[in-house]
Amino acid sequence: MPSESSPLRVGICGLGTVARGVIRVLQENSEIIGQRAGRPIVVTEVASRSARPEIDLAGAGFSTDVSSLPDHSGIDVLVELIGGEDTALSLIETALRAGKPVVTANKAVLALHGHALLKLAGEQGVSLGCEGAVAGGIPVIGALQRGLAGNEVERIAGIINGTSNYILTAMARSGQSFETALADAQRLGYAEADPTFDVEGVDAAHKLTILAALAFGMDHRFSEIYIEGISGVTLEDLEYAGQLGYRIKHLGIARRGATGVEIRVHPTLVPESHLLAHVDGVMNAVLVNGNAAGDTLYYGAGAGELPSASAVVADLVDLARGTALLPAASRAVDISVIPIERCVSAHYLRIPSLDRPGVFARVATLLSEHGISIESAIQRAQAIHTESKEHWVPIVIVTQPVVEGQVAEAVAAVQALPEVVGQIVRIRVEDLDDQ
Amino acid sequence: MPSESSPLRVGICGLGTVARGVIRVLQENSEIIGQRAGRPIVVTEVASRSARPEIDLAGAGFSTDVSSLPDHSGIDVLVELIGGEDTALSLIETALRAGKPVVTANKAVLALHGHALLKLAGEQGVSLGCEGAVAGGIPVIGALQRGLAGNEVERIAGIINGTSNYILTAMARSGQSFETALADAQRLGYAEADPTFDVEGVDAAHKLTILAALAFGMDHRFSEIYIEGISGVTLEDLEYAGQLGYRIKHLGIARRGATGVEIRVHPTLVPESHLLAHVDGVMNAVLVNGNAAGDTLYYGAGAGELPSASAVVADLVDLARGTALLPAASRAVDISVIPIERCVSAHYLRIPSLDRPGVFARVATLLSEHGISIESAIQRAQAIHTESKEHWVPIVIVTQPVVEGQVAEAVAAVQALPEVVGQIVRIRVEDLDDQ
Numbered sequence: 001m002p003s004e005s006s007p008l009r010v011g012i013c014g015l016g017t018v019a020r021g022v023i024r025v026l027q028e029n030s031e032i033i034g035q036r037a038g039r040p041i042v043v044t045e046v047a048s049r050s051a052r053p054e055i056d057l058a059g060a061g062f063s064t065d066v067s068s069l070p071d072h073s074g075i076d077v078l079v080e081l082i083g084g085e086d087t088a089l090s091l092i093e094t095a096l097r098a099g100k101p102v103v104t105a106n107k108a109v110l111a112l113h114g115h116a117l118l119k120l121a122g123e124q125g126v127s128l129g130c131e132g133a134v135a136g137g138i139p140v141i142g143a144l145q146r147g148l149a150g151n152e153v154e155r156i157a158g159i160i161n162g163t164s165n166y167i168l169t170a171m172a173r174s175g176q177s178f179e180t181a182l183a184d185a186q187r188l189g190y191a192e193a194d195p196t197f198d199v200e201g202v203d204a205a206h207k208l209t210i211l212a213a214l215a216f217g218m219d220h221r222f223s224e225i226y227i228e229g230i231s232g233v234t235l236e237d238l239e240y241a242g243q244l245g246y247r248i249k250h251l252g253i254a255r256r257g258a259t260g261v262e263i264r265v266h267p268t269l270v271p272e273s274h275l276l277a278h279v280d281g282v283m284n285a286v287l288v289n290g291n292a293a294g295d296t297l298y299y300g301a302g303a304g305e306l307p308s309a310s311a312v313v314a315d316l317v318d319l320a321r322g323t324a325l326l327p328a329a330s331r332a333v334d335i336s337v338i339p340i341e342r343c344v345s346a347h348y349l350r351i352p353s354l355d356r357p358g359v360f361a362r363v364a365t366l367l368s369e370h371g372i373s374i375e376s377a378i379q380r381a382q383a384i385h386t387e388s389k390e391h392w393v394p395i396v397i398v399t400q401p402v403v404e405g406q407v408a409e410a411v412a413a414v415q416a417l418p419e420v421v422g423q424i425v426r427i428r429v430e431d432l433d434d435q
Numbered sequence: 436m437p438s439e440s441s442p443l444r445v446g447i448c449g450l451g452t453v454a455r456g457v458i459r460v461l462q463e464n465s466e467i468i469g470q471r472a473g474r475p476i477v478v479t480e481v482a483s484r485s486a487r488p489e490i491d492l493a494g495a496g497f498s499t500d501v502s503s504l505p506d507h508s509g510i511d512v513l514v515e516l517i518g519g520e521d522t523a524l525s526l527i528e529t530a531l532r533a534g535k536p537v538v539t540a541n542k543a544v545l546a547l548h549g550h551a552l553l554k555l556a557g558e559q560g561v562s563l564g565c566e567g568a569v570a571g572g573i574p575v576i577g578a579l580q581r582g583l584a585g586n587e588v589e590r591i592a593g594i595i596n597g598t599s600n601y602i603l604t605a606m607a608r609s610g611q612s613f614e615t616a617l618a619d620a621q622r623l624g625y626a627e628a629d630p631t632f633d634v635e636g637v638d639a640a641h642k643l644t645i646l647a648a649l650a651f652g653m654d655h656r657f658s659e660i661y662i663e664g665i666s667g668v669t670l671e672d673l674e675y676a677g678q679l680g681y682r683i684k685h686l687g688i689a690r691r692g693a694t695g696v697e698i699r700v701h702p703t704l705v706p707e708s709h710l711l712a713h714v715d716g717v718m719n720a721v722l723v724n725g726n727a728a729g730d731t732l733y734y735g736a737g738a739g740e741l742p743s744a745s746a747v748v749a750d751l752v753d754l755a756r757g758t759a760l761l762p763a764a765s766r767a768v769d770i771s772v773i774p775i776e777r778c779v780s781a782h783y784l785r786i787p788s789l790d791r792p793g794v795f796a797r798v799a800t801l802l803s804e805h806g807i808s809i810e811s812a813i814q815r816a817q818a819i820h821t822e823s824k825e826h827w828v829p830i831v832i833v834t835q836p837v838v839e840g841q842v843a844e845a846v847a848a849v850q851a852l853p854e855v856v857g858q859i860v861r862i863r864v865e866d867l868d869d870q
Contacts, residue, residue: 026585028726035652137727138731142578143574147574151467292744293571293573293741298732298733299710309727328470
């Protein structure tokens with residue numbers, strides 16, 4: 001091990017946006033970083049499968065053979081920023097086996113293999129930093145590991161996919177359709193050419209897996225998470241939600257329940273009075289409820305060259321100081337993930353119905369028979385139903401919190417009413433009150 | 436030193452709200468805390484100048500001789516929660532000199548003596564934890580020390596006094612006067628019987644001193660901070676601010692300028708579109724702009740038994756793990772505090788004027804002659820001036836950003852106009868754009 005005043009020698013795998021950001025931040029802020037870390041942090045080796053790029057590597061060695069980096073004798077820590085799954089996993093494993101700490105921003109690898117990697121890191125007595133893997137520049141991993149270390153975490157609710165939040169904000173603000181807002185996001189570089197991972201909730205689920213593992217001390221259970229994206233959210237629902245005092249946000253929610261934890265990712269009606277409702281555009285925010293701190297919220301840029309680099313460098317400073325956290329020796333807590341049918345939420349229902357006398361009463365009765373109480377309702381806009389030529393009116397209802405399975409049954413019963421002339425829309429509602 | 440698996444033995448000085456919270460959190464969350472810390476954290480000694488209270492100390496020793504605690508052989512760390520200045524200072528110094536780390540939530544002692552205490556702690560090679568001293572349960576100290584360690588901090592802007600925020604929120608929401616809102620806050624336990632420290636900005640200035648020292652690596656310069664409280668904020672100004680698209684918040688602002696740092700505490704017009712404008716009631720929030728992370732914001736309960744205890748326990752967990760930060764060996768950065776006359780802000784001006792032709796033009800001309808541009812203005816409400824019996828109208832202006840001294844001169848010139856029939860009100864305005 002190098003002495004305390006010798007530089008921390010960093011090897012970076014990958015040369016995409018975040019990697020360039022890390023190189024830039026370590027160069028431009030080298031003085032303050034050196035002061036805070038107590039010694040210099042220097043990139044000594046860079047490896048990328050593409051040819052050597054036209055950027056200043058400040059004297060670092062360069063190789064296109066990424067596999068040579070993890071156990072390179074000239075580095076003290078591997079920064080894995082290559083992305084993807086298989087190669088990244090193997091690079092991280094190799095570095096850990098060589099007794100080198102790793103810093104990664106790879107949420108997919110962590111969500112799918114985090115538990116095994118942490119176990120390996122623990123056995124090797126080295127750290128596995130991942131501040132950059134969730135919510136970019138927002139130090140929410142640190143908050144869970146350190147600032148809230150005295151708390152039992154009761155709930156996490158986060159806007160953790162900037163693309164989805166950009167699209168929902170654009171739809172709500174300028175009345176753009178999902179498709180138009182997505183095209184804008186792609187043009188602005190906020191969405192990939194294939195946006196599936198973002199708009200269908202997979203990216204958010206990766207991040208939520210990591211947050212839940214940290215918050216509840218459980219292992220990484222990506223495959224058990226309920227995932228729903230924003231591609232089904234319509235302008236009509238944003239409009240009705242607004243009339244009822246809500247905004248629609250794509251949330252990742254992990255909540256301690258009676259029989260385990262609920263872990264789910266889906267569009268959610270959030271009260272306009274709550275701070276999360278005002279987190280707009282590509283910004284991210286994570287609300288954490290701890291049994292001592294109560295609600296705390298962490299807000300900032302969830303992606304981007306410099307914000308993500310800020311998080312990676314934070315992990316490196318901790319390493320250089322010798323204050324990086326080692327994975328807990330204790331085994332993961334045995335806790336079940338509650339299946340979505342047994343999760344509890346309020347629900348927004350939009351029921352396209354013919355405007356005949358008594359329809360609302362029949363709907364309300366059916367809901368009541370299924371044990372569902374109505375919190376609020378509107379029945380306002382009118383139109384002519386194209387098939388029946390009758391007037392129709394969407395009945396919009398917010399229920400009180402209830403078990404999902406019960407709502408599903410009730411909705412099926414209401415859907416079967418002859419006056420219901422279209423598919424019922426159901427979106428979960430969270431009041432986000434301090435628990 | 437005890438071995439890694441033996442308990443961390445905690446001595447607590449003081450038995451007020453926060454101390455009881457710490458005892459409670461360490462007991463109730465002992466399992467998860469032990470897991471995260473890697474060993475138990477146990478309160479072994481408690482000292483308080485008052486008689487032994489009727490609470491369960493879980494086997495800890497009790498003494499009314501607080502001076503015996505800091506170098507007590509049965510404790511590994513002193514938790515100073517006695518409050519006040521002189522005794523607390525001497526307790527902390529004694530513990531540090533005895534080579535024991537200290538955790539304190541005492542913002543006054545840190546604001547006034549932080550630099551000397553950190554120097555002493557550094558010399559002794561022990562840590563001085565202060566997460567509980569600023570913004571209660573919000574881990575913003577940790578964010579500055581760790582999560583944002585790779586950043587040059589450009590600006591901090593925080594709602595860091597819950598009492599002031601409660602009063603301003605109550606005034607804005609329910610049209611209560613300052614006096615009524617203050618009386619309510621006192622009744623609810625959100626304000627002290629003597630509320631001076633809170634409503635005149637001293638408490639916020641203590642906290643801002645600590646944040647600025649951490650953010651800019653400077654020493655604790657409480658005496659150089661510009662301090663203005665909320666007691667002069669009127670309903671009329673809240674109303675006009677709202678019409679112009681702003682809310683009035685009491686902010687602590689520390690900002691890097693061309694010739695040093697601006698450090699100031701005062702009521703501030705904040706754009707309604709900014710998240711800080713929606714931080715209401717007793718809640719706190721700190722916005723930090725770093726040159727890599729951009730804007731990040733930390734929100735939560737700024738005071739209270741359990742939130743403050745959560746912060747103190749976070750410092751204890753770090754100590755137990757061996758990952759507490761030692762004070763930097765390097766000397767504080769030599770940086771000047773810019774005098775308020777040379778600080779730069781936009782300003783809200785309310786100018787009570789007689790409703791005579793050309794008054795607005797004369798005001799605008801005077802401002803322009805002093806180099807001040809108008810960003811927006813309203814001239815709406817009317818009333819009869821009681822002395823002159825003439826109609827009068829408050830001219831309300833928001834200027835573009837300008838050096839304070841210039842505004843002060845311009846305001847003096849406008850005040851001298853014969854049509855100006857009352858004291859001009861001036862409140863600073865911050866757009867809080869990402870820098």
